[in-house]
Amino acid sequence: MSSNSESIGKTLGVVTALCLVCAIFVSFASVQLRPFQDENKAKDIQRNILAAAGFSDVKDVKAVFEQNIEARVINFKTGEFTNTDPKSFDFEKTKFDQKRSIKLDKATDTAGILRMTEESPVYIAKGKNGGIDSIILPIQGYGLWGVMYGFISLEADTTTVKSINFYKHNETPGLGGEIQNKAWVATWSGKQLPIDIVKGTAGSDAHKVDGLSGATLTSKGVDHTVKFWTSENAFGPFLAKVRQGALNNG
Numbered sequence: 576m577s578s579n580s581e582s583i584g585k586t587l588g589v590v591t592a593l594c595l596v597c598a599i600f601v602s603f604a605s606v607q608l609r610p611f612q613d614e615n616k617a618k619d620i621q622r623n624i625l626a627a628a629g630f631s632d633v634k635d636v637k638a639v640f641e642q643n644i645e646a647r648v649i650n651f652k653t654g655e656f657t658n659t660d661p662k663s664f665d666f667e668k669t670k671f672d673q674k675r676s677i678k679l680d681k682a683t684d685t686a687g688i689l690r691m692t693e694e695s696p697v698y699i700a701k702g703k704n705g706g707i708d709s710i711i712l713p714i715q716g717y718g719l720w721g722v723m724y725g726f727i728s729l730e731a732d733t734t735t736v737k738s739i740n741f742y743k744h745n746e747t748p749g750l751g752g753e754i755q756n757k758a759w760v761a762t763w764s765g766k767q768l769p770i771d772i773v774k775g776t777a778g779s780d781a782h783k784v785d786g787l788s789g790a791t792l793t794s795k796g797v798d799h800t801v802k803f804w805t806s807e808n809a810f811g812p813f814l815a816k817v818r819q820g821a822l823n824n825g
């Protein structure tokens with residue numbers, strides 16, 4: 576009897592020790608790997624920004640980004656640059672920071688995002704002679720199943736779309752997931768703001784883009800997202816400043 580309880584005690588001791596060792600190992604690995612994970616996440620964002628700016632299949636993402644893209648932070652209300660470090664923005668988390676974001680009322684929240692930050696990073700792809708080639712804006716909005724995160728890039732005139740690029744979403748592959756389909760993305764190039772996503776064929780209408788077939792709800796989500804972020808409630812004041820040439824003073 577006593578040897579039996581002794582062996583149970585020993586077994587429990589070994590199991591506890593093993594759990595402790597494993598927990599320490601996992602915590603250590605998680606802490607050690609975090610900088611690499613953060614770096615990969617930042618690189619992935621940079622790759623998507625480059626893709627929106629028209630750089631595809633980039634190998635040295637960091638170098639090409641640093642050479643061609645200027646990251647700045649703007650204040651939505653004033654449309655002016657601020658001194659905030661663009662690296663301090665995590666697109667998905669900052670809006671939940673009560674000190675850096677505001678709750679949107681229902682009438683304003685057409686993209687279904689609940690909160691928005693007071694500031695936002697913007698990315699300027701530099702053209703020849705240091706001028707603006709395109710402006711890349713982070714956007715997010717509710718699709719059918721959740722928030723879709725992406726970038727829209729505009730030509731220097733601020734009304735011609737260069738590209739749109741969703742990098743994270745929960746839409747159904749083959750249906751709403753087609754927002755990442757290259758052929759559909761290509762239909763945005765050269766379109767003019769404001770844009771309506773229409774059921775059927777947009778044809779050559781510069782203000783219309785074809786909706787995704789079988790994914791009307793996701794298409795509506797994209798429509799609302801683009802309208803919201805290019806409106807006066809979001810990047811509108813900044814885009815007006817760009818048109819006035821105010822960026823050169825930044």
Ligand SMILES: Cc1cc2nc3c(=O)[nH]c(=O)nc-3n(C[C@H](O)[C@H](O)[C@H](O)COP(=O)(O)O)c2cc1C
Pocket residue numbers: 719720745746747748750751752787788789790791792793794
């Ligand atoms: C399993 C399942 C997944 C779906 N996923 C999507 C989706 O990701 N996006 C979307 O707009 N509609 C999705 N739908 C279809 C919608 O319920 C709805 O029927 C559709 O948006 C209507 O589009 P249509 O008018 O172009 O047919 C899904 C339907 C089912 C059954």
